[in-house]
Amino acid sequence: MKSTLKKLLPFAVVGVISGATTVGGLQYLNHDSNSADQSYFTKASNVSFAGMNSAAVGDDFVKAAKTTVPAVVTIKNYQTRTTSRASEQDMFDFFFGDPFGGRGQQRQKQQQVPENMPSGMGSGVIISPDGYIISNNHVVAGANKLEVVLSNKKSYIATLVGTDPNTDISLLKIEEKGLPFLNFANSDNIEVGQWVLAVGNPLGLNSTVTAGIVSAKGRGIGILSSQGKAANPIESFIQTDAAINPGNSGGALVNTNGDLIGINSAIQSTTGYYQGYGFAVPANLARKIVEDIKKFGIVQRGFLGVTSLDLSDDQMVAAYNKQKKTNYKAGSGILVTGFGESSGAEDAGLKTGDIITSIDGTPITDFADLSMSVGSKRPGDKVVVTYQRNGKEATTTVTLKDQKGGTSTRTKADLTVTEKIGAEFKPLDERFKTDYGLNSGVIANNVTEGSEIAKIGIVDNYIVIEINGKPVNSQKDVEKILDKYSGNVSVKFVDAYGQIYTRGFKMP
Structure with a gap:
């Protein structure tokens, strides 16, 4: 028993030091609430992109930290910033009427930010020695220029190779060789409760390492859809209690070997700062997006071709039953409510009222599971769908299609x-x-x-x-x-x- 306690004591100390440093850092940094990074941090229904920076220092996990820190960079986003000018809204409505929609709403007028001042900052992870860097879409969005600063303070102007708002992933490139980089781990193999490190540049604190555990997998928090930038969002986040704050977005979530298991993207908070709930895009999904961008120039996305109801959402089920005069029970799975044009699922024999319970043997309990299982595949890929119909289980093989009904990959030229x-x-x-x-x-x-x-x-x-x-x-x-x-x-x-x-x- 004593030997077990001795083994656990260092990890307990890490947790205490990490939390205490976070609180102290926030109290100090909150004196400067108007810093540039704060304007880049957005909130929606208490769920916020961790678009700027975080705090906390670990005293253990030395090997993983030494591997990770040199491969995590600061990304500075230079752009034309917009600010609200409510005083001019009436003049607009008087001159233009309401063809733009939303009479009485605040309009936005552009103001040029000084060229030497970034509109926002976030983090990124070097994933190859020749300068490919993965980050979040919201870290690079709207940029006229992107500057990448390594942990050794060396600076580069980056090229934006491509982005995917549906997963909040972006890919950048700097011209350099022999760079430190991180390997992708198989994020499907992570376990709830395992130790992880979050590495990034939170709240202006460069190369910050925090420790925590995997709190949950397959989390859908609605942030991509609520921001209105993702037409078909894929949300199946890794949830962690490692301290993540504004500035950590695009940074690394690694295991104790220093392998990349996720890209830190968002926090859930009532204050805009760390309260114990951080979210990362799983490495397997991020890697697929990067491979698509590098090979095709755009992301290849497969679809089942169904409209659906998440049976795990009891309120949505109740509302659907009331509207359609049905009596479906809330629980687990995805109810097929209809089909799109040229639907692969309909071609494979699925019908309205079927309940999808697994894809390729992976249980489908909610929409986050479905979006991850299908959205991480390409048009033309085949998936085995297990479903229930009238209380009986059956399977069928569905050929996924793109939104135009095609089953082949496309490039930018297409x-x-x-x-x-x-x-x-x-x-x-x-x-x-x-x-x-x-x-x-x-x-x-x-x-x-x-x-x-x-x-x-x-x-x-x-x-x-x-x-x-x-x-x-x-x-x-x-x-x-x-x-x-x-x-x-x-x-x-x-x-x-x-x-x-x-x-x-x-x-x-």
Whole structure:
């Protein structure tokens, strides 16, 4: 018994020191609540991206820390920052009426941040000796320039290779060789209760290491969908109580061997700071996203092609029963409520009312399980679906398809113009053109965060008047001008205040 206590004592001391250092660090750092990193930290329903920085120091796990710290970098995001200007909302509504939606809501006007001041900072992990770095999408979103600073303070300007808002993963590249890097571990093998380290740059504290355990697996916390940037989010986070704070986003969650098991992404908190609940994207999912970006330039995503109800959500089940006059019981599994066009699941014989209970032998208890099991695969992949129908269990093999019904992979060259530039466009009402003296125009819609259109300052509901000097009145006009075009693109647009800008980007 005594020998067991002696073995456990160092880990208990780590936990005490880690927690005490966190509290002390926050009390000290809270004196500067207006620092640049704080503006990059967002909250939604008490769930917040850990977009900036964290605190706490471990006294053990020396081998893992020595392996990890040199491979974790600081990422500085330089961009045009937007700030709310509520005093100008009435002028906007008076001039433009309400074609942009949301009368009475605050509008945003762009202000240029000094070039030498980052709009936000986060972390990243070097995953190859030739300079590939993985981080979060929200760490790099909207950047005009990305600076990477190594633990030895050496600085580089990074190229953004690609991003995936649906998993909150991004891939960067710096030009260097012989860099320290981390190996991906098989995150499927992690166990609840095992020790882990979180390494990042929280609250301005570079190369910080904190210790904790895996608290849970397969957590869906709704942050990607609530931020409105992910059309088909995959949330199956590793939950940990290792201290994670603003600035840890994009940093490493490693096992005691120093192998990468997750990318730290979010915290759940009522204050915006660490309260014991941190979340990381599993390494297996992150690795798949990185491989897709490197090989294809875009993420390959397979879909079952079903609409569904998460039976683990008793409130949603009750609401569904009331609306549809059914009597499904809350519990475990995913209820099939319908099918999309060209559905692989429907082709394989699934029917409305079937309850999916496993994919390839992995139990499906809730939507987080389903999104991870299917979303981590590519179009054309086959999965064995186990389901219940009228109380009887059955299986079928489903060929996954992309959202367009295809079963083959795509590259950037296969993307449509609107997919490449990151926005769709709706025609502008002719009456509106007449009233405000516009000869042309389309309304930007579904602008993707971090896209080429977003980088030049266009957001949803701004009016694009011309592209490359040519008037545009429909999405077809935009596609015709930019189809097979590879040069610099000039965009003339009107912002929410009636100001006209001309800005450009290079066609991807």
